[in-house]
Amino acid sequence: MGDEKPKFLIKGGKRLDGRKPEDVRPIQIKMGVVPNADGSAEVIFGKTRVIATVYGPRELHPRHQVINERARVRVRYDMMTFSVEDRKRPGPGRRETEISKVLAEALTRVVITEKYPTRAIDVFVTVVQADASTRVAGLNAASLALADAGIPMRDLVVSLSFGKSYDEKGQGHMVVDLEKEEDNWGMGDIAYAVAPALGEVLLLQMDGDVTLEEFKKGKTMADKAALEIYEMQKRALKARYEEGSK
Amino acid sequence: MGDEKPKFLIKGGKRLDGRKPEDVRPIQIKMGVVPNADGSAEVIFGKTRVIATVYGPRELHPRHQVINERARVRVRYDMMTFSVEDRKRPGPGRRETEISKVLAEALTRVVITEKYPTRAIDVFVTVVQADASTRVAGLNAASLALADAGIPMRDLVVSLSFGKSYDEKGQGHMVVDLEKEEDNWGMGDIAYAVAPALGEVLLLQMDGDVTLEEFKKGKTMADKAALEIYEMQKRALKARYEEGSK
Amino acid sequence: MGDEKPKFLIKGGKRLDGRKPEDVRPIQIKMGVVPNADGSAEVIFGKTRVIATVYGPRELHPRHQVINERARVRVRYDMMTFSVEDRKRPGPGRRETEISKVLAEALTRVVITEKYPTRAIDVFVTVVQADASTRVAGLNAASLALADAGIPMRDLVVSLSFGKSYDEKGQGHMVVDLEKEEDNWGMGDIAYAVAPALGEVLLLQMDGDVTLEEFKKGKTMADKAALEIYEMQKRALKARYEEGSK
């Protein structure tokens, strides 16, 4: 990563990969990619590839983690060692621990956990290839994998990043779905998730430097893009359901 | 600590900080410094500052540690990372493990543990600033915190260090309550605790090189100083009690 | 181990230590070497010394390891820090974990585990001095220690290594019971164990490069040597039994 900072990330309204500020990268959704799991999905955002698998509801160990009134949604976000430029040591570090926590909180909001008191619903979010926005790609995958597992949900979780790029004059521009260069060099990186039907924001993390107005503008762009992703999720689930019922 | 060895630690009956051999440093006791805890106390010996907190009697995990007939007194001695010259890595190492063990043994003797079968009484001894004699300062703090928590006790534990300093001729002199230079360069460092009413020694650890006569002399000096500290403990508890009953 | 590769490991039918290809090193068996244990044995193959101790059948912790129908045979293979050329860090690494697994599997076959449902039979295999073939020496010791502990068994486990040496022309020769130089520089190292009465191979691991014919030849040699070791085991147990019944 001894790379030089690029002169611009956006120029004439076009980003480095040709996208407009409000464009997400090509998104692919593959359902049921891990047959062993109770539910699974792979979500691809450009060069970012993440697989989520769900096991459960199942018995919860260790005992002191049991919640009497509802199921506990546990998330383990991890990166394959070769998913990044420099080999990542196996096993979660502090970054992965934090991400696992906020993903679990977002998913807990939509899972109807009270249907499964004392049980565990385990979600494994595994980054196969990282090109920024891995946690939000993973959260979409997790939402789909939960639905694939037949876990009753209040809504889907729709997630993407947004942030602040700069043009050749150093002027900031809000953009959605950051790729690697924008994440490395941009002036703001926001991980964001909504439950559209509930009208709630479930994930919000930011590194950067933005004004309140910039933030609001980005959020509006993200909300719009989220609706597209929401539709994709629903289409993928419908197709999966129809395939299953054949 | 690439420091030079001082030419003397005591000269003309005066130690580097002006104390006489039998003098302890100025001691401060603050009760109830951590309101969250069931009991707490801070003890300051010169520049050494240690806080002890007590939680319990409470349920004991893991199960295999439970003692059917009595409570288990557990101690966790730890140092804040910035309490010492070179940052200490967080978490206890081998030194801390050993100290925790001997402190727990000393406290177990005075707590009427049979009143709380199967329970845990947890004592956390945290060094905020270290200038030698941290474990003995911590043991006084722990004794006070236990009393503050209302745990029934057979006696208080009164603790201080003693050791052997040298004068400008290299001649040894027994002194009480070592500060850092005396600890680093002296010829004997003894951690010592007594239960005055029980007439028992509850802590005794030594690094150094002393004759039997020197040891006995130091012990006599320490026993005398211990009685002063005993009175201070009692006064602090009395003041705390009166404050509480207002 | 910056040592030079020797010009040959065998010449004129004689190995570096004078043995013929089919010869095992002098073997010593000492029973009951650790009186604390329920059973124990030390096995010495030349300069390789291994002690095995057995504790059990005893209660098994943690609970999730319990097998309802039978006892679980657990093995912990470990090397003393000073048993090897360069000090080994205490505690098992990946190599030790693998060896422990295959030893446990071999022993499970011969122990009549169904006699002790839910219990643990713990076997500790400790290398005191390593000169190759430590796991097979350890497996013989474990077999004897189990018998010494009075654990009912279907058969004894008889174990030795075999492999492929080279002569001064680089020609391969199969040999049994490798010592250190043969292990380091030879072209094949096979850890092997049989239960002679059952007619089964219970341990088989190989590093190397051999043809099928070479392998078969070595195996035949090893089977022959195994019968000698089998007799030694039986003699050692008989002597132990007679000593015990005096």
Add this chain to the structure above:
Amino acid sequence: MISEIISNLELSEIRDAVEANKRLDGRKNDEFRDIKIETGVIAKAEGSAVVTMGKSKVIAGVKISVGTPFNDRPNEGVLMVNAELSPMAHNTFEAGRPGEVAVELARVVDRSIREAGVMDTKKLCIEAGEAVWIVNIDFYPLNADGNLFDAGTLAAMAALKTAKMPTYDKETKILNRENMKNAVPMDCTVVASTFAKIGDKMVVDPTMHEEYASVARLTVGIRDGNIVALQKGGNGGLTSEQIDDALTRAIKHSKNLLKHIK
């Protein structure tokens, strides 16, 4: 956030109080507790501070040493923020490796400081590729009563502001902590405001019981009126309006908070 249970009675008391904009300790929903900052409390540390925020109390210490830079940043020093939820400070804190609560706390405080550009780590270079300053900020609650995020950020900033640099002799490789005079190089100051969602209100600077009674949390790091760090926590969601409300209020609060750090 923390698994202790509070009674349903207390829960509804807290909610009613927030609804009436008069919290149980008498504060309005947009009011911080009293803040007191004491610096230079640890002689052994290069910088230190104790922050008292109501009944929450946090101690932070700065230790500065010399190490080798990371391979990919040969001319940058290293800043590390770490939170230790020592079991001394609350009966729900456990000994052992930092759990997810401690990790999140440390990372959120670290994030504000890093993203605000408080420290230009290039100024911590002693000799490129060879030796750089390593600045460790560790903080511990001395008593935990909620909102350790904001108290921790204040403590870290106050400790850093008052810290002094050791000196280092490149030849002898000796680090000297006597007569430290120079301040640590700092470019700006950052503060954080944390909000808890109780009912559908956002209350600032929650106590621990308010945290138990809340369904979501939002921490906002502000530097010069700009947002530099955000972290939502908790199993509940926030509406877009609740977020905007919190951000606006955090910008306002930042001015008061900054006054506490000289």
Add this chain to the structure above:
Amino acid sequence: MISEIISNLELSEIRDAVEANKRLDGRKNDEFRDIKIETGVIAKAEGSAVVTMGKSKVIAGVKISVGTPFNDRPNEGVLMVNAELSPMAHNTFEAGRPGEVAVELARVVDRSIREAGVMDTKKLCIEAGEAVWIVNIDFYPLNADGNLFDAGTLAAMAALKTAKMPTYDKETKILNRENMKNAVPMDCTVVASTFAKIGDKMVVDPTMHEEYASVARLTVGIRDGNIVALQKGGNGGLTSEQIDDALTRAIKHSKNLLKHIK
């Protein structure tokens, strides 16, 4: 091998099927499942492959970096093979430090590659005693349905075969992964065949349920028709004839397996 219980009914079905040389999925006892290998699947990795073997699916990636050699081998690079039985891939896999099953799997795949002499680590020396190439091969099951040994070995070999070397500038000590062209130096190819003993038959390439139904396992690594690695697993024994049978068949299978790795 893995502690999941299968029903007695299924157990006897599997045994009867093997006895009749017609396994539950229709295969003969000496038949592998269909194998599919896709390489270059991970742009971030220097080499990568996904191997599908029936319902078992394994991904392997190669990462190459520069490090210092071991003291006792100053002019040799380092090759490391690691298996991660991530809990994503099966409900019996657990998070945390690799257990004995993962360790054995990694070490057996590593053993075949090392003992076959696939890589002459002396060719990985950049500057003796100073800098050598470190080649890490990590593999993960993406779906586990038995015989991860053979699938893992294939995946590791296919990833290695298609891997490219980064470049390294000794002066600036900069590692460059752009425009990688040169292949990783390889001297040969190794493959493995694994047999499960069910009843008194040895069946090749067992599914996970066949593994549950088996009492012993034998993995055979073959290079150029020679045996380079062996590993018996399981609580049961093998007769000498069963071993010889497996070895003979493994040599035969190796030719087909090799065809899958270009």
Add this chain to the structure above:
Amino acid sequence: MISEIISNLELSEIRDAVEANKRLDGRKNDEFRDIKIETGVIAKAEGSAVVTMGKSKVIAGVKISVGTPFNDRPNEGVLMVNAELSPMAHNTFEAGRPGEVAVELARVVDRSIREAGVMDTKKLCIEAGEAVWIVNIDFYPLNADGNLFDAGTLAAMAALKTAKMPTYDKETKILNRENMKNAVPMDCTVVASTFAKIGDKMVVDPTMHEEYASVARLTVGIRDGNIVALQKGGNGGLTSEQIDDALTRAIKHSKNLLKHIK
């Protein structure tokens, strides 16, 4: 000290025996068990010894290697003493990281050796700041029947006394353990005596059952008649007189113990 329970009957037998100054194994309260020391038992180690003390048996080994000195002591070698309470030796010893019992045991033996000045670590310097000798002494009980402190100290000393130094070539950085001749530099010898308080008597060299029956323990390290290390253990207290008594006796015993170490 160790949580195994002994019966009340045995407890009172032990107490009565001590009271009568005729312990269950026939010894007087101030009598050690028979001590046997065998050295040079491990050819792979630079020094080694097995100490038998009644039914307690301890093996110690010395390994010597070359490493870099600590930053703050550039011209001093390193001496490290470690105790491994391997589960092989007693059914109460557990596998895993050393517990507090093992840590205390190791540190108390280490303390005697270090404080007595047995080894001047400055004599272990090869090249200041660059290379120094690292001397590791590890000891393991081979059978545990009480008083591992004194047996461990004897074993460590005997192993060290008979250890030989490897040679080291500064140019090639090659460590050579062939034909080792020179002794390890030692300035003195230290021994330890441990007392258990049973009733109000102090008995020397307790068996494990005597340890169970005791309420406190005192270990005394003696060099040249001076006290160099002390460690009290156990949940009970000692009177001042009991301590003085133990110290006096430890000084006396030290002369006999020294005879066992040539």
